[in-house]
Amino acid sequence: MDGPDVGWYLIVAAILFGIGALGVMMRRSPLIVLLSLELMLNAANLTLIAFARQQGDLDGQIFALAVMAVAAAEVAIGLGLIVAMARRRMLLDVDQASALRG
Amino acid sequence: MIVGAWICLVAPLAGALAITLAGTRISRTTAGWISTLTTFVAFAGALVAFVGLWAEGHGDREHLSTAYTWLESGDFQVELQILLDTLSSTMMLIVSGVGGLIVWYSMGYMEGDEEERRYFAYMSLFVFSMLMLVQAGNLLLLLIGWGLVGLASYLLIGFWHSKPEAVAAAKKAFVMNAIGDVTLALGLVLLIWETGTLEYLGVFEQVDGLSTTTVNLVALGLLGGAVAKSAQIPLHTWLPDAMEGPTPVSALIHAATMVTAGVYLLVRASPIFEAAPDVQALAAILGAITLLVAGVIALVQWDIKRVIAYSTMSQIGYMFLAAGIGAYGYAIFHLATHAFFKALLFMTAGVVIHHLGGEQDIRKMGGLRPLMPRTHLAFLVGALSLAGIPIFSGFWSKDGIVAAAFASGDTLGYTLYAAALTGALLTGLYTFRLYFAVFHGKPSELVKEHSHDGQREGPLSMLIPVGVLGVLATIGGLLVIPGVWEPFLHWIDETAEPTVKATVGQDYATSAIAVTLGLIGFFVARRASAAGRQIVTSPGIWRVLEHKLYFDEAYDALFYRPAAAISVALRRNVEEPVVERSLDEIGTGTLQVGGEVARVQSGLLRTYAIAIAFAVCVLVVVFVAVR
């Protein structure tokens, strides 16, 4: 294979996963948290595809394809929720969503 | 014959049950009659048994009759059985006979008391228990009788339950007796393990095979029971207090029968004690100490019944002494004569108390002789008998014991002899101090007040038993005239062969000294009485004696108060803070942790994500590290 080894792709994926996780853990806007989740899923996708390439096995790519669909679905539902919250005039801030606690 | 013995045992129980079950359906008098009659039926039964036994040949006078197995466990079993032999038949006669007279006397004495029925039920229960004690064919049954007489004694001492002193006295008596009961029980436990049985005959056969330690421990256990029951030092403090009960109760239980049970036990278990000579000697020593101490204390008492109570302790001391040196016949003989004259004394005292409306303080008495001549006569008979003046029964029995002490020889014997003689002096002193204080001198205000009535000295039901006992106290001693005629001793010897026997010479020499001492006592008391002063003059000694040598105080400080204090301390320092609160604390602690857990659950979404991230990190690290 030309170019960098698969390991380098994996490192990129790992960093991306970390950045996504940081976003989920840090940000208060649910929209951005949702985007961060997407980042994590994409990182996983990159991993899958890299391994698929490494092993010359298509399963990984198919998996990644399915994950894309799932990610889309998740975004759709997440956005639906956020819109519903906005309609209820709830603050779009995950730190404010803490009526349920204890 | 054996049927007579069973009837003797069962009749009083039937009486007690009948009175209890009939309740208020029968009148008070009926209850009294039921009790009296059943007791006399018991006496009749005892008589039948006695005569039957008499008719038997020498050496055949031992009959064991078993009803059924009372308790069984593995190989160990205890039957409900009675042993009829010369010793038990004698005791049966004394208990049921004197008992019957006293119960009869009670009918007059208790007349008008609200709870007469209860009284007679208790009395019958007592007679039953006492008969059970003396008739028991094994040691456990004896222990049961032992306990039941204690119970009856408790009930009767506390009969007047509105008197706090009576209730306290009853409790004290019961607890002290319980101590005796358990030491006795411990002795029995030892016997079960060592001999496998509690039957007298079975035990006695095996006594020789036991180790010295075992026998000593068993004997100590039995002695503990005997000491408690017979109010010997150091477990004697309950008896004077027990005088809070009705006077007939004192006569029956605390003079004639129950308190002498210890003596009976010493004699009954003589093979065991003989195998443990040290313990037997201890019994004699305790007896000697008690007879001296009680005699001295009796000198300073003001309560007519208490004086007699101390005299009882003292006389039982003689009996212990006798049993301790092996003069079993004399021990039982003195037991019998003591039952007569002491019951007589109590009953005449009862007549006096009854006459004076319940007053018991001798300082408020005096000059009763002209007012109550017959009572005076009976009392005098009792007093003379007690002091061991010849002809009267006490003379024959007590002097025999003193002589036997001399005959037993060695240092111990002579010491006991000296003590016994000193006791004779003391007896004379306190007996006549009491006699003069009550019947001589000027009539007190109280006496005058009560003499206006001019009525008889008491109802017939009281006077007849007193008369009968007076006769018995006078002539009862004639059953043993040393060297001449000793049927009583021979009778008892068949069951308990004495280990010591005074010669006729020792007997009469001792009698001479003892009678002299008794007379000295009489004269000293008369002079003191005439001079209007007390025999004990030193105020310091008086105080010590008045406090009964501080036994009560010592026990209070040594046992009761520590127990109560420990109890309260346990509750304050262990039960409440540790046992009860520890659970609370564990509970609150857990709840607090729960609260902390819930606090971590902050409701902040990001916290949850962070928790998951950390957990994942840890899991991955661990997995990769240990892979």
Next chain:
Amino acid sequence: MIDTPSVDWLALSPTIALLGAAGIALLSVLLPEWMRKAVSAIAAIFGFGLAAALAGWVFAESATPELLIEGSMVRDQLAAMAQVILGVTGAVVVLASWGERRRDNHAEYYALLATAGAGMVFFVGAENLMTLFLGLEWFSLCLYILVAFDNERETSLEAGLKYLIVGGFGSAVLLFGSALVYGATSELSFSSIAAADPSSDAFLFAGLAMIVAGLAFKISAAPFHMWTPDVYEGSPTSVTAFMSAATKAAALVITLRVLVTAFPEQADVWTIAVAVLAAISLAWGNLGALAQRDLKRILAYSSISHAGFMLMAVAANSELGGEALLYYLIPYSAMSVGAFAVVAARERELQAPVTLESLAGFGWERPYHGIALWTFMLGMAGFPLTGGLFGKLFVFSAAYDAGDWWLVLVGVTATAVSLGYYLNVVRWLYMRSGAELRLAPAGGSPPRDSALSVAIGAAVVVTVGSFFVVQPILDAASDAASALPF
């Protein structure tokens, strides 16, 4: 031409039955409004019932496990038995849902419920990492919506948001773990993973750790449980009932399957890890529950602790453990659904969240509900006359048999702590007078809700019945557990 693989329709039949029911329910939107609720609910209940029945058939037909559709899924008795449990649970939840006061969207509700059920039914038969992930997302997405379904209630939305985000995070972890395992073995199918010679231990173990974490999230085992109380509290109560019973059941069964089938070589590591997770769950769940006042939260924490108990069975990594898990699921599901159903009853009566205080005197006012809730509480605490006792017994037996005696002690201690809140519920039910009730009931007598009563009755029957009829269940569980390569 492409040769499409042959499809074993029998194996898929429970899933398809539920999907069909979901379709009918969804299509009832086309019907007049007054019919929608009835039609969709009936469709859903029939779907669940049919799924359970078909699963029973599958159970009877699947003595030996069979890999289907190129190893995407498996038809075996483990899956079938879990499907029966899920189907019955779902049917009872439908009954319990009937009385929910909701103005519209009935069709969507029941359709989503059926779809979620279909997802779980499919999920327990997953045989490779991809179907595992997809099945998980399938029912999770349904649940995200269902949790937020009462979208006029803020707490419901909040719960939905929390569940979605934290759930997404968990899924991402699971996915990344799957990717690592795939990287190590170049296989997705469980049995192939076990058979493969991993090129890299590091990947395999890291991936395994992440998969365990992702599944533990769904099981709501501590420390991946933190969403549970909030989401359970905020969701519509019947949805909570469904999640607490069905999600957990499905996730536990699949956890057992993944770990045993795909990672037998790594058992010495994951058994310890699962045992530790079990212990943490037991401690955390029971301690947390002590401080709660809201009944749904109490039950949520209790479900965490039950996850701990069931993980004990998983950690045993033995056939006995499998049996114990499957047995435990039955009374647990019944008690959990039943308890939430009683909560729903009280909630509908009071029109307010059910706290301990609002239970005061409830047991005397409504004896039927009172006795039922009492039964469930005692059952969860492991008292006799409920299957909860045997559940605990079997789980402890499995753990002890596996040498985890310490775990048994943890379990015993946890049970003792749990009495603190289970009995507290009973205390409020019977030992406080209604006068202490701070909320006045909305109406006079509560609305009659026979569907709910039937649901509660069914739960009681299963809870108590599983105490008396142990051996048949155990036989089935034994068959099911033997489908796994222990």
Next chain:
Amino acid sequence: MLTTALILLPIAGALVVAILPLPRETTAGLAFLVALMEVGLWITAATQFDFDDGGLQLGTSREWVESLGISYSVGFYGFSLWLAGVTVVVFAAAVGYAVWVGRDRSRAYHALMLFLLGAVVATFAAQDLLLFYISFEAMLIPLYVLVGVWGGERRQAATVTFVIYTMAGSLLMLASVVAFGVTERTFSLTEGITSDNVWIFLGFAVAFAVKAPLFPFHGWLPLAYREAPVEVAAVLSAVVSKTAIYGFIRIGLPSFPEPAADLSGLILVLACAGLVYGSLLAFRAPDLRGVIAYSSMAQMGLITIGVFAFDDLGLDGAVLLSVAHALVSASMFLLVGMVERRCGTSEIAALGGTARGRPTLATVVLVAGMIALAVPGSATFAGEFLIMAGAYDQGWGYSVVVALGIVLAAMYTLRVISAILHVKPGHAVRDEALDLRAGELALVLPLLLILLGLSVWPALVSESAFAGSTIAELLP
């Protein structure tokens, strides 16, 4: 079959009482009838029982969970039949008392009482470890509610403490049951399987020690006995506590011969501590219930000493004393209930002279009290004497402690008797309070008559408790 009937009759009765919407009095009457029928059933069982045969009789066994070796296996030995007998009698009296005082929420109350009866009988009949555990635990369910709903002012604290304490013990037992069952592959008690694992034994021992209770596991006792309705307290101290003794005898000794022997010293010391401690606290407890509660604890210590004496005498004595104490303690609690109904308190200081002018009450209290303090000749005395004799085998010190316990018992019991019978009338005693009514007497009198009967013939129990010498097999 009879054994099963003995277990199921009250449980069926409980269901009927709970479900039938009868009026309050009818419900109560029905429950009492069931309790009496149970007594009749026990008598039938006793007539069919061969007391000379030491083996398991009236047994039934049915597989329950075959794969784990769990079975529904019940039956009686001599000693357990006696314990069951005293159970049904005490329950009849307790239910009768509840009928007499007219407990409210009659259906629930009586259903729970009958269920409890079934559970206790099942405990005494269980011949399978798990069945034993189940019935042992099942007792807690009704007790929790009975104390918590119908108890005194601090009933909730009492019931929570009681149940959590005892459950903590029995959960340890569950762990032990599991360990035993898993190790031995069966839960049956009839197969003579033994284990030498000390830890497993300890689990059982702690459970029984809590139930009995032995020192220092008695934290639940004072509150529970004080706050429970009297008839429940009666049942609790009379028979429920005896399940611990049954457990020690039926499970502790035969299944764990070695551990039981190894740990007997520890248990004996705890039992002795409990005996002395309980007696001392009873001696100064401020209320009647406190006295009876702590005296129960002391007596349970005594019985435990008998069990761990490991000989005929001790075991027979333990069973005899268990039976006798059950009757005594039940009568005492019922009497306390009757006094409380008249005076509204059980503070000893306020109760002086309650019995004055009320001869029936006085007599009954006196008889019960005298038997309670084990006056020689009573059944309690026979039991205590056997225990004292048996304990000697393990060391003379134990016998001495037993003796000490007997003396202390005299002290605290006399205190109570004096308080009720004697002393100046306390402020809670009203003149218009009646003597014992015929109905009340009819509840207590049978108990006392049985006690008196046993006092006349204690061998009835002691010789048949372990007749035919299966005892040799029981002993390590």
Next chain:
Amino acid sequence: MESVLVWIVWFVAAGACLGTGVAVVSMTNPFYSALSLIGNLASLAVLFLLLSAEFLAAAQVLVYGGSVMVMFLFVVAYLGGRADAPWAGGPRLLRGAAVVAAVALLVEIVVVLGLAWGDNLTDPAQIEASFGSPASIGEALLTDHLLAFEITSIVLLVAAVGGVVLGTTREKDEEVA
């Protein structure tokens, strides 16, 4: 030579990928975040191409970057000012913990990669030219992964229903201001 070119492309794509990733997380305005994500997706598509996943690269750009993100942008636009939320804030402990957790996660994965490096990451398999082509993907989807394919459709359907249910407005609570 070709290899160097690939390296350069890789560097650019990877750099863009990480840069846009950071931007997604750090932008205050969700609108910019979403735009950054689109960039991220595009750079990922380049990486996919380098890994011979042509179909996926296309799908990434079209489906993901195109439709999904457009939907996202619509929502952000619809919410307008309400979409703005404080950047991070909250307890300092929380922020610190978040950073530590993320870094730990990252470091761990990198360490794992390092550990695995020698095992198999240096020697990729030989692949045919058709690897990753639409045809091969299609075939796999219809054979080995038929089930996955079907499920994906169900998942998307669920999402559609969910969007409807959650977005449905009731008469009483009308529009956002």
